[in-house]
Amino acid sequence: MQRIIQVTDQDLARPAMQVESVRQTVAEIIENVRTKGDAALIDYAYRFEQVALSHVLLSRNQWESAAATVSASLKVAIESAKDHITRFHEAQRPKDECVETEPGVTCWRKSVPVQRVGLYIPGGNAPLFSTVLMLAIPAHLAGCRDIVLATPPQRDGTIHPAILYSALISGVTTILVSGGAQAIAAMAYGTQSLPPVDKIFGPGNRFVTEAKQQVAANQCAIDMPAGPSEVMVVIDETSNPRFAAADMLSQAEHGPDSHAILVVCAADTQTGHSIADAVEAEVLNQLNTLKHPEHATASLAHAKIIIVASVAEAADVINRYAPEHLILAVDHPETLADQVLHAGSVFLGPYSCESMGDYASGTNHTLPTAGWARSYSGVSLDSFYRKITFQQITAQGIGSLGPVVETLATAESLEAHATAVSVRLASLKKEKL
């Protein structure tokens, strides 16, 4: 792994996403789904997954009988994850404030669930049922009326039972058997079988990501912009190199474009190098035990080790990079945690590995990548609500505050805005006479 002592912005830059090449393809897919609806989805399933679908929605019968085939032990583990995720997200319920900003002027907000949400679950080698839990549980807790899950069929035309089981116990209401940009288009614009949703969540490949961006500009909200997953692991001489190596590898196995950066905090460079050596040796050890090391090997080719001399320097590197996942496996991690301004999710101490949060501790694993932690939060219960403001103003309220509004509207040359107050004040004056 590349070792860096003086970190430049270039060292912390993410590789550019080559979206230009997929933009046109995705635009065509979206247009096709908009105009042909279900028929386009059936076409694409045949073309991309070699599956002949008769319906794009999974029947409740098929759904329930497939879900029932999940092993008892996996069911127990999924239920445990569900309980923890529920506990953390339940605590996020919004408390709506009501303020009388002036006698007779009462303003409040009301949290209203997004009515129809679409959750995208990628296909591919592994069934990402944990993402079903992370998206559907808060959607259901918030009270979303319709929770649509879209996922591509496997080669045999079915959907993995663990995905269906997770969907069943998390409150998903509809399963759309479709993947890729076409699934995003179907959820955004609707088809004959599926009314459009209001907001789309979930990870995906560059076609899915591009499709989300395209619909976000015109039609349908999305959770956040997306890039490859990433971790920054911060250690010092008190840290266990075996744990750090495992954390680097658990990020690297996501795929060749996954980013793992190790930050070594050491009083002198020599100590820093020897800590780094120990972790690198452990990475090689553990890599050899993996049954499928291809992804991890490819990802590690661009992994980095940054050696810093102080906690302050570590904080600077963290905040310049704004990592999706940040593991602070240093002594007294709270000191460093207090200085974190930009990160998706932070893991403190030797036993808080990313895997725990990825699956079951309770925090959400849908997090801002690619530096978007500077402006976005990860998915939470908030993501499934809108807050509508309300106000009720009495005769007394407009009597005292109305003249202020008349002055301000007049100064902005918005005379009809002033008149809307004036006609009311005039009417009140008349009533008094």
Place this chain on the structure above:
Amino acid sequence: MQRIIQVTDQDLARPAMQVESVRQTVAEIIENVRTKGDAALIDYAYRFEQVALSHVLLSRNQWESAAATVSASLKVAIESAKDHITRFHEAQRPKDECVETEPGVTCWRKSVPVQRVGLYIPGGNAPLFSTVLMLAIPAHLAGCRDIVLATPPQRDGTIHPAILYSALISGVTTILVSGGAQAIAAMAYGTQSLPPVDKIFGPGNRFVTEAKQQVAANQCAIDMPAGPSEVMVVIDETSNPRFAAADMLSQAEHGPDSHAILVVCAADTQTGHSIADAVEAEVLNQLNTLKHPEHATASLAHAKIIIVASVAEAADVINRYAPEHLILAVDHPETLADQVLHAGSVFLGPYSCESMGDYASGTNHTLPTAGWARSYSGVSLDSFYRKITFQQITAQGIGSLGPVVETLATAESLEAHATAVSVRLASLKKEKL
């Protein structure tokens, strides 16, 4: 105004935004600002505003001396608005929850302000200083470190004193003398004088809107997608037609593409028409009193009156349209308010006119238009924070929950994720021996 009895989706559709024609222009402007920085801004100011700028940032001296020229009465009104806006937004301070989801597994969120925000304030005929208050006050309350305000120079090269005064008392830290797509590009990518911001807020014309969309896909978060402003005014036979007319006009004066829809709730169609007649007569009356009726006249050409037979039908029309502003000037407005699922801001009763919320009641006036209320909230204190999740897991915590994570990661074929837990569990077992 067009009268509608049976409302179709077409009646409630917004006209398509012709962004295609401005996309290329905006992309060129952004590229130009990215490569040339300040020099490009100075060029554009000369080309679009006929102003020769020497610096793109306003000096503190110029800022303060121009702000001081605001009249005492306007200062008092601005301060009053500031107080009310502060009171309502102050109550929105996030309370960060901390949950032990399992003994030894502690998860919490921390609200961290967005560090650098950019606020766009349009130029044009009127100085929109109220928008300065609506954006800068919550940014400052949230604790944003840098609050950049961008606004185009007037023809004489200056910025309106009311904008500068509002900025001064609301915590703005930097004034960028630039407007249009070039200002958005400068804030998103930074220039020699201005480091890039993390999130851009504020209204603008179609060039500004398109520029915000373009930077949102790659570089910088934005508050929300934008379209022309709109109001839906719901009345019944108890409502004052003069008030309703004033509310329609105060929306219409924003510009020719502004939307005003009147919903008349009446037991029978004939009563509905006579209520509508009374409002139309009042609209004409008040229109004649406006010094600048051009915008309102153009907007009213596509205003609509929808006659509905019940509160339930009114709620259906509201939720299908998802208005930015919703005035419920009906008898017992709470009944109808309870049924509102999609709206930006709701005004209840005869004295809660939109102008009050636009300027001074305390609610924010930056709201989702064009049906985006289905998925977006208006700007609030929340808009200026991110919530970072944290977790701290003890030996006990990983001991009990770790095996669940091993099962789940293995079922997702993510073996290194399982290993990250296993190496820790093994180390704990060894310690015990």
